[in-house]
Every structure is written in structure tokens, then in C-alpha cells.
Amino acid sequence: MLEDLKVWVREKQNDRHYKPKIRKLEEEGKAQEAEMLIGEYLHFRDEIVDERRALFQARLMTKARRLYVPVPRYTKENSDLWERSAASYGKTLLTDKGIRQMLDDIRKEKMARRERLLAWVSGGDTKFLEIQITQ
Numbered sequence: 001m002l003e004d005l006k007v008w009v010r011e012k013q014n015d016r017h018y019k020p021k022i023r024k025l026e027e028e029g030k031a032q033e034a035e036m037l038i039g040e041y042l043h044f045r046d047e048i049v050d051e052r053r054a055l056f057q058a059r060l061m062t063k064a065r066r067l068y069v070p071v072p073r074y075t076k077e078n079s080d081l082w083e084r085s086a087a088s089y090g091k092t093l094l095t096d097k098g099i100r101q102m103l104d105d106i107r108k109e110k111m112a113r114r115e116r117l118l119a120w121v122s123g124g125d126t127k128f129l130e131i132q133i134t135q
Contacts, residue, residue: 003055011048014041046087057094060102067109072098 018041025034064071074082074092081098085091094102 004052007048007052007055010051011045014044014048018044043087050085050088050091050093053093054088054091057099060094060099060106064102064106067106067113069102069105069109072101 018037022034022037022041025031025037061071072078072081072094078098081095081101082092083095085093
């Protein structure tokens with residue numbers, strides 16, 4: 001949670017640092033200098049996006065390990081689930097497809113555990129217990 005706040009603060013600092021300078025250069029008609037500053041701004045923004053994604057990925061993996069859900073390994077067969085970060089050197093992040101797969105696997109495991117618990121609590125009649133819980 002604190003890490004998310006730190007990333008948010010970095011994002012706001014980045015915006016406050018670059019946006020006024022870019023606006024000023026554009027108003028002065030210095031297009032080339034503005035383009036260079038925009039490129040720098042976007043690079044730092046991409047680093048922040050990667051950091052936010054890495055934090056989410058870490059929480060997702062922790063949740064998966066707690067539930068004994070397998071985390072996809074970085075192999076040639078799973079190359080569509082992982083990607084190298086373009087902004088941050090050396091980081092490997094889950095793709096959107098990889099995140100979706102892990103979320104689906106976690107959701108399935110939670111549902112299976114809930115069903116087992118409801119079957120045990122109700123003695124096998126889960127429909128009756130579900131109706132009682134929802135009312």
C-alpha cells in the first residue's frame with residue numbers, strides 16, 4: 001500500500017516537473033526542444049507505469065502462492081505470458097494475457113474452496129445454504 005503511494009507521488013512529481021516546461025516551450029514555438037522534453041517525460045512515465053505493474057504483479061503472485069495456484073514460468077512455451085520491460089532495464093512483467101490467466105486461476109481456486117466449504121457446512125446441500133446467506 002505504501003509502495004503504491006510512493007509511485008503515485010513520483011507520477012505527480014513527474015507531471016509537475018515536465019508539463020509546465022513542455023507547455024512553455026510549445027507556446028514559445030520551440031517545437032524541437034518540446035519534442036525532446038516530451039520524449040523524456042514519456043520515458044519516465046513508462047518507468048512509473050512499469051513499476052505500478054510490477055507492484056500489482058507481486059501482489060498477484062503472493063496471492064497465487066498463498067492459494068497454491070501455479071505461477072506461469074518464463075519459458076519459450078509461455079513467451080506470450082511474459083514481456084521484457086521497454087522502460088526499465090532487466091524487468092520482466094506479465095502481459096495482459098498472463099495477468100488475466102492468473103486472475104482466472106485464482107478466481108477458480110477461490111470458488112472451488114468456497115464450494116468445498118459450503119458442501120461441508122451444509123452437509124452437501126449448498127443451494128439451501130446459499131439461499132439462506134443471500135437473504
